[in-house]
Structure formats: C-alpha cells, structure tokens
Amino acid sequence: MPGNSFGTLFRVTTFGESHGYGIGAVIDGCPPRISLQPEDFYAAMAARRPGKSPSDTPRREKDTVKILSGVFKGLTTGTPITLLILNRDVNSRPYEILSTLFRPGHGDYTYFKKYGHFDYTGGGRASARETAARVAAGVVADKILYPLGIEFTAFTVELGGIRIKKIDLNYINKSPLLCPDPDASEEMIDLISKVRQEGDSLGGIVEARISGCPPGLGEPVFDKLEADLAKAVMSIGAVKGVEIGEGFGAARLRGSENNDSITPDGFASNHAGGILAGISNGETIIIRAAVKPIPTIRLEQDTINREGQPAKLKMQGRYDISAIPRIIPVITAMLKIVLADHYLRQRAIMTE
Amino acid sequence: MPGNSFGTLFRVTTFGESHGYGIGAVIDGCPPRISLQPEDFYAAMAARRPGKSPSDTPRREKDTVKILSGVFKGLTTGTPITLLILNRDVNSRPYEILSTLFRPGHGDYTYFKKYGHFDYTGGGRASARETAARVAAGVVADKILYPLGIEFTAFTVELGGIRIKKIDLNYINKSPLLCPDPDASEEMIDLISKVRQEGDSLGGIVEARISGCPPGLGEPVFDKLEADLAKAVMSIGAVKGVEIGEGFGAARLRGSENNDSITPDGFASNHAGGILAGISNGETIIIRAAVKPIPTIRLEQDTINREGQPAKLKMQGRYDISAIPRIIPVITAMLKIVLADHYLRQRAIMTE
Amino acid sequence: MPGNSFGTLFRVTTFGESHGYGIGAVIDGCPPRISLQPEDFYAAMAARRPGKSPSDTPRREKDTVKILSGVFKGLTTGTPITLLILNRDVNSRPYEILSTLFRPGHGDYTYFKKYGHFDYTGGGRASARETAARVAAGVVADKILYPLGIEFTAFTVELGGIRIKKIDLNYINKSPLLCPDPDASEEMIDLISKVRQEGDSLGGIVEARISGCPPGLGEPVFDKLEADLAKAVMSIGAVKGVEIGEGFGAARLRGSENNDSITPDGFASNHAGGILAGISNGETIIIRAAVKPIPTIRLEQDTINREGQPAKLKMQGRYDISAIPRIIPVITAMLKIVLADHYLRQRAIMTE
Amino acid sequence: MPGNSFGTLFRVTTFGESHGYGIGAVIDGCPPRISLQPEDFYAAMAARRPGKSPSDTPRREKDTVKILSGVFKGLTTGTPITLLILNRDVNSRPYEILSTLFRPGHGDYTYFKKYGHFDYTGGGRASARETAARVAAGVVADKILYPLGIEFTAFTVELGGIRIKKIDLNYINKSPLLCPDPDASEEMIDLISKVRQEGDSLGGIVEARISGCPPGLGEPVFDKLEADLAKAVMSIGAVKGVEIGEGFGAARLRGSENNDSITPDGFASNHAGGILAGISNGETIIIRAAVKPIPTIRLEQDTINREGQPAKLKMQGRYDISAIPRIIPVITAMLKIVLADHYLRQRAIMTE
Numbered sequence A, B, C, D: 001m002p003g004n005s006f007g008t009l010f011r012v013t014t015f016g017e018s019h020g021y022g023i024g025a026v027i028d029g030c031p032p033r034i035s036l037q038p039e040d041f042y043a044a045m046a047a048r049r050p051g052k053s054p055s056d057t058p059r060r061e062k063d064t065v066k067i068l069s070g071v072f073k074g075l076t077t078g079t080p081i082t083l084l085i086l087n088r089d090v091n092s093r094p095y096e097i098l099s100t101l102f103r104p105g106h107g108d109y110t111y112f113k114k115y116g117h118f119d120y121t122g123g124g125r126a127s128a129r130e131t132a133a134r135v136a137a138g139v140v141a142d143k144i145l146y147p148l149g150i151e152f153t154a155f156t157v158e159l160g161g162i163r164i165k166k167i168d169l170n171y172i173n174k175s176p177l178l179c180p181d182p183d184a185s186e187e188m189i190d191l192i193s194k195v196r197q198e199g200d201s202l203g204g205i206v207e208a209r210i211s212g213c214p215p216g217l218g219e220p221v222f223d224k225l226e227a228d229l230a231k232a233v234m235s236i237g238a239v240k241g242v243e244i245g246e247g248f249g250a251a252r253l254r255g256s257e258n259n260d261s262i263t264p265d266g267f268a269s270n271h272a273g274g275i276l277a278g279i280s281n282g283e284t285i286i287i288r289a290a291v292k293p294i295p296t297i298r299l300e301q302d303t304i305n306r307e308g309q310p311a312k313l314k315m316q317g318r319y320d321i322s323a324i325p326r327i328i329p330v331i332t333a334m335l336k337i338v339l340a341d342h343y344l345r346q347r348a349i350m351t352e
Helices: A038-048 A093-099 A108-115 A121-126 A128-148 A169-174 A182-198 A225-234 A247-252 A327-349 B038-048 B093-099 B108-115 B121-126 B128-148 B169-174 B182-198 B225-234 B247-252 B327-349 C038-048 C093-099 C108-115 C121-126 C128-148 C169-174 C182-198 C225-234 C247-252 C327-349 D038-048 D093-099 D108-115 D121-126 D128-148 D169-174 D182-198 D225-234 D247-252 D327-349
Strands: A011-016 A022-028 A066-069 A081-086 A151-159 A204-211 A239-244 A285-291 A301-304 A310-313 B011-016 B022-028 B066-069 B081-086 B151-159 B204-211 B239-244 B285-291 B301-304 B310-313 C011-016 C022-028 C066-069 C081-086 C151-159 C204-211 C239-244 C285-291 C301-304 C310-313 D011-016 D022-028 D066-069 D081-086 D151-159 D204-211 D239-244 D285-291 D301-304 D310-313
Touching: A011 A128, A011 C022, A011 C066, A011 C081, A022 A128, A022 C011, A022 C066, A038 A128, A038 A327, A066 C011, A066 C022, A081 A128, A081 C011, A093 A121, A108 A121, A121 A128, A128 A327, A151 A169, A151 A182, A151 A327, A169 A182, A204 A327, A204 B247, A225 A239, A225 A285, A225 A327, A225 B225, A225 B239, A239 A247, A239 B225, A239 B247, A247 B204, A247 B239, A247 B285, A285 A327, A285 B247, A327 D327, B011 B128, B011 D022, B011 D066, B011 D081, B022 B128, B022 D011, B022 D066, B038 B128, B038 B327, B066 D011, B066 D022, B081 B128, B081 D011, B093 B121, B108 B121, B121 B128, B128 B151, B128 B327, B151 B169, B151 B182, B151 B327, B169 B182, B204 B327, B225 B239, B225 B285, B225 B327, B239 B247, B285 B327, B327 C327, C011 C128, C022 C128, C038 C128, C038 C327, C081 C128, C093 C121, C108 C121, C121 C128, C128 C151, C128 C327, C151 C169, C151 C182, C151 C327, C169 C182, C204 C327, C204 D247, C225 C239, C225 C285, C225 C327, C225 D225, C225 D239, C239 C247, C239 D225, C239 D247, C247 D204, C247 D239, C247 D285, C285 C327, C285 D247, D011 D128, D022 D128, D038 D128, D038 D327, D081 D128, D093 D121, D108 D121, D121 D128, D128 D151, D128 D327, D151 D169, D151 D182, D151 D327, D169 D182, D204 D327, D225 D239, D225 D285, D225 D327, D239 D247, D285 D327
Parallel strands: none
Antiparallel strands: A011 A022, A022 A081, A066 A081, A151 A204, A204 A285, A239 A285, A239 B239, A301 A310, B011 B022, B022 B081, B066 B081, B151 B204, B204 B285, B239 B285, B301 B310, C011 C022, C022 C081, C066 C081, C151 C204, C204 C285, C239 C285, C239 D239, C301 C310, D011 D022, D022 D081, D066 D081, D151 D204, D204 D285, D239 D285, D301 D310
C-alpha cells in the first residue's frame, strides 16, 4: 500500500498540501450510527490552530472541518467519512526561493531526490498543515473510544531543555504551552521569547496518557500495540523518538525493579506503561515523544541549490519557535486512531 | 490485517511457538533469481543463538533454517519463501506453573485477557524464540540490499547503566556483548556476572547504523521511513523506546544546531540520522533502541493466579540476564526487512 | 481493510453519496511527473454522463472533476491525488418514500440490515453515481498505461437478449449504445423504446479488450490478473457475472480445442483471453461482464416496510432503462485501475 | 501486498510447490478457542485427493495435514495457524522436458516471462496441488461458520457439454462426479471414458450454494461480497468465469422479472443469488464457476522452446481428464474463506 493511509479496520487516508485547495481525510471503517456534526471538530481544531501559544506563528487558519460524506441525518453510515479543511490564509510568495534552494532540516532535498519534483509552496505535502487532517480524524476515533471510557491526556514535559519538576494535570489547560508545571511553564515562555529574538527554534518532549483502556488491545508480534503507537507518533514530522512506560529509562533498571507485580487489585506499579507483550494490560498507557526543534529558522544557513551549488538561505517571515504545543493534539489524535483501530480489531475476534 | 505480517511488498509473516513443532516465516514478494541456500543463514542464526555470550542462557538450539518453498535450483522464484526452524531443545515442565500463575513483566496476563487461553509453554507465541524467524527473514532481505551497497552495523551502547565512552567498530565482534568500547565491555561482563548471582536481570541500549542507503526511500506521511523503522524495532518484545539520529537529544538542541547544513559534498552533519521528512537523505541512518531488562528472573515476585488470588512466583532454571547482545541481530534483521520493503516500493514508482 | 479502497500500489479510495456534497476519489501511489489537468477528465466523464443514449435518464450532471491535491504545476507529485465531483442536479423528494420502504433489487434492505440505517436519498452510497469517481480514477490510471501502448476498447455485445452478429470496431462510437453491430444497435434502440413505455428495464453483456499488455503482469495464486479483473468488474453494482477469454464457453471445449498453441510469432489463438495461470501472456486480454436490468422500474412491485409489513412500491420519475451503455466507461475504468496496479507491482520486482 | 495471501481479517497465505518439500498455509486472524485437530481435515482433504473419480489421475497423495502452530491443547490460540502437507508421491522426471518447452494452456510461458525462471517440476507454484492448502484453510474457516448455521453445498451442473436436467441434492455424494442428476452423471462418466482414450480433456460448470448466511455480510463498493467471491473463485487456476444468482442469464431478463419481491416472509424469489448491492440478504447465496478443460493432454501440441523455436510437445503419463470434481472442494474452501473473513469484518462494526 502507498504511505498515506493508516490503520487496518479504522483506516484513515489523508490528502492535500499546505498551499493547495485544502487538506483532508477519508476515514473508512467507522462503525455506523455514531453522532457526528461539524461542531464536534471545533475544540480539537482550535487546539491545533496556530496563533494561540507563545511558540506559534501568527498565521490564522479558520480550519473549519466540512463533512463531505459518510454522515446522514447526523449519524455515521458506515461508509467513508470525508473531511475537508480548506486552505485560506495562503501566501506562496516567500516560498518561491524553494524552487531552487533546499531548506536544511526539511524534506525539500529528499522529496526532490525521491520524486524528481515537489510542491515547495508552504512545505507542500510535508507541511505540518497535513496534521490538521489527522486531528480531524482523531475526533472521529474519539467518538468510538469516549463512550468506552478511554480518555487521553497529553502535556509538555520538556521544552528547550527545561524539564517539568511536577505534574499538575489541572494546570495543563491554563498553560499556553500545555505544561503541567506552572514554574516550568513560565521558564519555557521566557525561553521562547528569547529564542524568537535570536531567530532560532526549540524542541521538547511530550507525554501522553491513555486511561480506561481495557486489557486485550494489541496484536502479537508485529502489530503490537506499542509498535503501532510508535509508528503513529513517529509518523508525525517533528518526532524523532518514542518511548513507552519507562522507555529509555528501563535500560537502566534491573528486572526486579522494572517488572510490575500483579496483585488482586491490579498492577502494583506501571513501569510497563500499560502494555505487556504488545497487548494492553488495563493500566494507563504512557507514551513520550521527542520533538525536534522547528527546522525553519530566520538565521542564515548553508545549503545547495538543485544544481548542487552552494548557497545561503535566510527565511523571511515569522515562524513557530517550537512544534510544542501545537503538536500535542496531533499526537493525541494519532493515539486515538491507533486505539480505535485496535478496539475494532479486538471486537472482530472477541468470543465470550 | 492480523498482526503477524510485516511489510508491503517484501512481506514477512512469522508463525510458531516456543515449544511447538517449530517457528518459521513466509516471505512473499522477494524478487526472483536471487541465490539462496541453507548456508546463507548460518552466520545470522548463530549470532542470535543462545549460549554464546555471558548474558545468555545455556539453552542450545541448533537453529538450522530449512527452506520449504520458493527456491528452485538455488535461486528464488518470486513465489513465497518458507523458512522453518524446528524446536528441539524443549522442556516444558518448568512452565507448568504458568497454567495458573501470570509472570510479571510477561505477556501471560495480557494474552489470557485477550484470548481467554494461551500457550504458556516456553512463552508460546510471545517467546523471544519467535525472533529467530525474523532473523532468518532478515537474511533474505539482506540478499536484496547487500548488492546495492546497503550495509548494517549494530552494537551495544549501554548495558545495566554502563555507557560506552568510545566507538571502535573493529572491536564489536571481539566483544562477547558486541560492545565497541573494550573497557565498557569488560565492565558490562563483570556486572552481568554479579547480577546473575543475584538472580536479577539487566537492560540496555543498542545502536544500529545503515550505510549506503540511497536517498529517496520512505513514503510521505504515515509510512515515513522512520515510522516504519520505529514500528519494526518496537515490535521486538523487549524494546520500549526508539529514536532516530539525535532522537531524544534533539529535544534539547536549537534548530540552528539540529539542522544539518547541505554542502556540494553532502550534509555537513547528521543530526537527522539519515532521514528527512520520512525519506532517506543518503547519509547513514542511525537508530537506537531501549531494551528493557529480561522479565524472567530467579528472584521471588508477587503475582496472581487465573482466579485473581495473590501468589508468589519463583522461576527455577537459568535464564538470560539481558536481551543484549542476542537482540542485536534481531534488530538488524527488522531494519533489513524495512529497507528491502521500501526499496521495492521505491522501484515501483521510480521514473527516470 | 474496509471496503472502499482498491489496489495495492495504485490504490483508489472512493467516497461520497448520490445526494450528498459530492463524490470523489483519493488515488495514492500514482508515480510522479505525469501530466494531469482537469481537461483530461472531460471525455471519460462525458461518456459516463447520463442523458446521452436512448437507455439513459435525462438527469444531467456536469460532472466536472476538480483536482484537490497531488498535482503541482500540472504534474503529479507522487502524493495522493484527490478528485472531487460535486453533486448538483439533486432532488431528494422522490426518495422520501425510501425512508420506510425497501426497493426490490436494490441495496436498501441489505444496507439497513448491515448498518441499522442508511442514506436512502438517490441510492446513497450504493448509487451508480459512485462510479463517476471510478471513471475519474481510471483516467489517472490510463495516464500510466497509455504511454506503454496498453489500450482499452469496450462495447455492447448483448442487450435485452439481442446479441451482436458482427463486430465493427469503427462503428462503436457511432452507436449510441456503443454497439459494434449496426443492425443489432438499431434493434436494441427499438427494444429500449418499447420497454421504456412498459416501465420496465433491460440487462445486457459488455465485452472489453485490452491490447498491448506486456506479458508478466499478474501475481500467482490469489492475485491472479484474472482474479483481480473479476473482482474489479464484479464490484460494479449491476454486474452479476464475469468471464475471461472463452469463459463459460470454455466449459464446453476439449483441452485440445481450448489450449492456445504457441508459435515463434506468438499464440496461434486466444481462447485464454490473454491470461495464463493468472499472468498476462502478451495477447489481447478479453473480459465480458453480465449486466443485470436496472432494478428501478416504474411498474408496481411488492415489498415491505421497515417494520416488515407488506407494501406496494411504484417509483415515479424517469429512470435509465439499462445500465448499458453508461456502465461501459465504468468497466473500462476498473480494468485500467487493475492494470496500472499490476504494472507497478511488476516494476517493483523486475530484475533485468 | 504480494499475491499469495487472501482475506482481510481471516487471512490465508499459501506457500509451496508441487514437487518441493510440501505445500501449506498460514492462517492469521482465526479467533481463539476453536477446537481444531488433525482429524478435522480428513474429509475435505480426501474429497480433493486424486484417484477417487473417473476424471482423476491415479496419483495418490496421502495429504495428511500437520498443524505446525496456533493450536494449544486442541484449541486455536488466536495466533497464526500453520498447516503443512508434505509432498510424497513425486516423480519429477517427466517434467524435465519443461526446462526447455512451454506447455500450451499452462503458466510455463507466463512465469518464464514474469520471473526469468521458474520451478517447472510438476507445475511448481502454478500446480493445482497448491489448492490442497486452500482446502485445508477452508476447513478452519468452516469451524467459524458451521456453528452459525452457514452451510455449503457444491455440485457439477455441466461437464463436457452435458448439462444436468434435475437437481437431487441427495444424489451428489453418490455420484463420483458430485453430479446431482443420476442420468447426467452416467452420461458424463461415459464421456470421460471416451475422452480419456482420445488423450484429450474436458471442462464444465460447478454451482455452489451457501445457506444460512445472515444478512449484512459484504462491504460497499469494492469489497462487495460478490466481488470477493468472484475473486476467490477466479483465483483458482482452471476457472475462467464466475456468476452470481441469475448471472449471465440476468442479462436477458427484464427488471420486473429479475427483481426479487420482498414479502413479510422473506424474498419471493432469488434471482439475485442472495446478494444485493454487495451485501448478503439472508437468502441462499448461489455462485457458478466455469471450469476450463485440463490443459495437460496426451495429444501432441505445437509450442516453442525458451529460445523461441518451434517444437512439438507430447506429454507422457496419465493426467486428470477434468478438474471436475476435484475442483469442487477447492471452490467450497474459497467460499468459506470469504465468508469467514466477511463475518469477522462485520463483527468489528456491529453495534446493537
């Protein structure tokens, strides 16, 4: 299969480029008779929308999700749900230089090598704008999961090297960076302001938690729940690392420390991050993603043109300083898509 | 699709349980007229075989790979290649206790919750023995890649908290732990010996490098090369984290540091780990995997039985102290399978 | 995978309902740098459009294909091509009765049983209108095949029991029924006129020929070229039978008659219809499809309502008398999609 | 995906060649806790085995199915079920001539063109022997369907041009040709005897009926139940045509004749063959397959060698005169695989 679809039974195909007509998703396999209205998308799309946090660019897309198919009288029909988000606030002029120069840290060079040409306006298919379609699809996935009591929380645990020291889940939505530590949040905001002036950018780490997941989701061997979660998260452009539960920290634990004892009331600890042998164990699923700094910076960089000659690149305009926090709803959306898919897969074989 | 297959065009399906008749793989999509003999599997299977390193159990499977189909007069035919490895050194008696008790850190509990019953002898389908089939499949993948100059190296960068301080690639095969730092290797061996006596186990980190990969492999959006690599590696039982290039370290870099400048002679650095926007850029692909400590330990642990009542579990026998170094050829095999698959995918659309 | 996608490497996903916003297709896997403009769709869409032949309803959709994504500066980019056709000439009022009654011969009853509710306006997802998206996708497939010299011809060989007696390929486009026999064409037109007055409908048989197909396309065992062609054609709503080469006639031949001798200049005959053991042999591929009579008729019919009580149904309005000839470009489109897919699949493994 | 797998959730991958080590199937996605023993395969394998009917070759394979994986204590575990059937009665010498000559009507020429070389012994991968693996997989599918009351009957409706005139379902198993008309059965036996002496072969038509199928199985658009059934049946080597319900006969009916009226007690007729708009309607599913005459005949034929020079081919030995009746359990097996798959697919989305 080509690479623009994800999932086995709950299958999401995204399409569109940053500066084209629009971006969207076709969701095939959604069960019927689920209520779905345009308003259901408002909150998630707003969370991903730029211009809300100190690390964002001021570009403001309205990002209204239009439901083109698959819903009748307000209920899903079981046929493909097509979601379309028009591109409105598009100015391709600053990108004209990319018809000759490759941006370091971006896909310009690799798309050119792969395809021989590519849509360079606004990042084309490789733009973070593509993730708006994922967020929209995640809303539909959530419609399957929420009634089951499966809930998702995600927050910033590190930004520009500043790590949270405590987790106050109630503070997350008060922090413009979705950071659960008020002090760290302040520090991060200050750092962003400083780095913005320098014309540079920042990376960070996001943690997501999935509570209420029943035991039994995930498949043996290749489609382990953690494998599909890792792929889902790593398929987001800025993500360069993924870990489950203790993750890289598990490498430093002894077996006696890392094993979670089992008691009549459940697991005594959750080093495993809610997944054993690729299958959910009923505990909270914990996953962290390493987010690289935004590659588009205002500082001058060395690069080459399409003929291979050296060149200097200096991007004009204003850009996001960090993919955090806008990437957080994207990560959550991908987790939801994975869970909805594995839930349907498990339904197909459940036998009691 | 169910979860025991991997890959789109070079598609590997594994089967078998630890204490059943045998384990194996069916490889569908391998191009024709590639030389393939039983001897081609010797080196890779020997590398994965237990009993060679200080961290291994002494169980000795001969692990001869039998080619059941897909090869005629020594050449692949383009039809499914079936590889079978018989289980010989099998003693299921120590596992009889698992008909009632769940081992902490293992899939016993989750398989039981998912399927209602499971093969508990030797770990059944969830046993690391399944990975022998992956290693065999990796040998076939390598037959496609090696003539293209794509080569794989993998080694231990950390074990039980001991991190390498230097990388001497020539030392890797001299170290029983495939550790490129002679001093660290010695320290690790000492630690293993100590932990073995304690009845405990150790985790670590493995790094793999893929050199000679041409630019252009990987698909946009969901089947990014790094996403498929992450899934491939995370689908190995003991792996709880994956990172590409700078990985989690990228979270602490500025964009100006993390971006790899492009010069007429190639990239000036390789923070990206050889992949940009999900597509290989021609540089060495670098991937690291966090390996958790082996969950089977000789120390007594708290658990429950199938009726939910508390119980103590104390495994008899001798077990691996660490999945490292035996996991290294498994990781390499999975990387090979991903690369072979993406190479064939790219061939289908290449146009010049 | 859910059921709205087709193909492995050239993968078409269709979406949309008859009376919704529009219908469309996402094509993932199309090679890059193929010229594609809105005008490329004019001829094929016009051929499928109603109101051109004596057997059609007078509904007139303009059926302009809008390219939403995947094309940059007039060339495909290798990323998903999204095609959208708006629904304009929509009057759902005559369908309101279908909120309670099931039409015989239609999917109303089965969609209701499968999903618990369904979009009954204009046939919803089960409407023949969905095939407009297939025709559009077929245009893209043809862009891959035409430069290779692979060409498609299709025509009516039977309608309402009237069978052609000769084949004049030059006459096909002169016949409003795409019938290659002028006399039979006239007879068919007369029959349609008579049946229209009776309020009834007609079926028929279509033959398609694919010339210029190189040998080697098709996969062993399940994805035989003829199996994928059969699925492709049988997936069109009105088709109830498919045959390749001699087809059902082969059942009455001896082996010595049905076998095609091989000569230095090619096959001496083509009973096989261009496919041997599931793989193209270089001869013209010949496939026939049995098309059932349109189930929507103006005659009164017995049915039940959603509560299971008997009812009479009499559809008002004007309807197509036969799916022929409008189904012909749909069949051709599906054949093109299969061929493009198998061509790309073969490219991935070709080795010389 | 490569071509040796079939099904989405109940996924069958077959492997093996006629004269290799053996042939087999891996079934991934079978639900757990289904009783499965080697004896379960006896009847189906015996039905497919050669040497039982007048149209067969006397080669006698014992065709014992060995369960290599996926079953524990007599119950399926939900992990891949691997079935292996050894090749025993193998004599490759008569096939040595095929290292240079292509047999008319066989895949020799097309495999050579596709792959550049192929296993020509006993037909290699293209041999009808591959279907033994399908029959074995069908037994597992039946284990899912039988408890639901879904049952399969298949029989010969035509052989060598002799068509049945009545259907006595009780006679099927009394006829060595699985023909439900005693008189026709006798005629067919006489014809086979005559054609055997001539060194020629015969084709025919098989009808299969699936009773007890609940409404709602099948997916809209591409994975219509009839499309997947058509592919399944057309993927069997000797089949060149498939029809559902009235099939090609529907082309000659008026809509008022072909539509099945709906009554409070079900459908008043079954022209549709149990499927409407691609979804089962609860009536008996009826499907017919056109079977070409066996291409291997003892009569001398014209062909070419690998260098393209003309040659005469005269096969020695004894061969089947017709694929009927041995193909009947193969057709039934494929139908079972399709139904099991669509049943699991429907379970994933069922909502009441």
